[in-house]
Amino acid sequence: MHRRRLGSELRRLRETAGRTHREVAAHLDCSQGKISQIELGRVPVRTSDVRLMAEFYGATDDELTSLVDLAQDSKQRGWWQQFPSTAQRPGLQTYLGLETSAKAVSCYGADPLPELLQTAEYSQALLNTDAHIHGPDELTERLTVIATRQQRLLGEHPLELWAVLDESALRRAVGGPGVMRQQLEHLVLLGYRRNVTIQVLPFQVGGHPLMGDRIAVFSFPDDADPQVVHLGDSANSRFLDKAADTADYLKAFEQVCGLALNPKDSSAFISAIADEIPT
Numbered sequence: 001m002h003r004r005r006l007g008s009e010l011r012r013l014r015e016t017a018g019r020t021h022r023e024v025a026a027h028l029d030c031s032q033g034k035i036s037q038i039e040l041g042r043v044p045v046r047t048s049d050v051r052l053m054a055e056f057y058g059a060t061d062d063e064l065t066s067l068v069d070l071a072q073d074s075k076q077r078g079w080w081q082q083f084p085s086t087a088q089r090p091g092l093q094t095y096l097g098l099e100t101s102a103k104a105v106s107c108y109g110a111d112p113l114p115e116l117l118q119t120a121e122y123s124q125a126l127l128n129t130d131a132h133i134h135g136p137d138e139l140t141e142r143l144t145v146i147a148t149r150q151q152r153l154l155g156e157h158p159l160e161l162w163a164v165l166d167e168s169a170l171r172r173a174v175g176g177p178g179v180m181r182q183q184l185e186h187l188v189l190l191g192y193r194r195n196v197t198i199q200v201l202p203f204q205v206g207g208h209p210l211m212g213d214r215i216a217v218f219s220f221p222d223d224a225d226p227q228v229v230h231l232g233d234s235a236n237s238r239f240l241d242k243a244a245d246t247a248d249y250l251k252a253f254e255q256v257c258g259l260a261l262n263p264k265d266s267s268a269f270i271s272a273i274a275d276e277i278p279t
Helices: 002-017 021-028 032-039 047-056 061-073 090-101 120-127 136-153 167-171 177-190 243-259 263-276
Strands: 104-109 160-166 196-201 215-219 228-231 238-240
Touching (some): 021 047, 120 177, 167 196
Parallel strands (some): 160 196
8 A cells, every 4th residue: 555655746846847758768767668657556665765665756754754755654564474485476466555554345256255254164064065175284374364364354343344245255155054154154254344334235236337347446545545456356356446447336335235135134134044953
């Protein structure tokens, strides 16, 4: 998030100054591609380069100080980088960085259930079927990362989560009847939290604007940071942050919310499915 904000500010200053990527690249003695990547927040940037760029754009002393602070903050390591297999997956690192910085996440997808809502037993049963996990150490790491992420739902300033669950995710008995019944009961309890909203999109709705998609929308405390739409799962990622790219997905999510059961009816729907599971 710090890199994205820094890049956005540098792009704004460059455009205000009327400078091109070619001119900035020549000033820094680097490629135009590097300038583009910096402005997109996709690569780290040295404090010295930030100073050169800001001075080239005619930034004020206050703007320069703010940019340098952002550059320094952007070098902080994320909590997830202590985990070897997680640190080796760039898409997942970006996803976790956005989730950690967000004040709210809205999501929709068919099965499996979102990781923020999973019980430990459900997560383990699901990961046991993942052919990309090599050995018990990696399994333990993945479970620890999920549990750490779920801590964002707790505390004095918890993450706001709005999840629209496809009925298919509620009916696929991951881990067997006992694990699935416990998972469904967990969803009902989560729905009572003030920061968690759960809706169910039942089969009877039929077609809808997000069929075939799995999305998460990240919203941030600073209004200057645009919402980011993530497509795919946390390991197979595409990130959109330009208004022209996100508008259709934001509208589609709003439409799906309108088609889904309200939270109270969703809770009753989930409980009914749990009651159908044989003991």
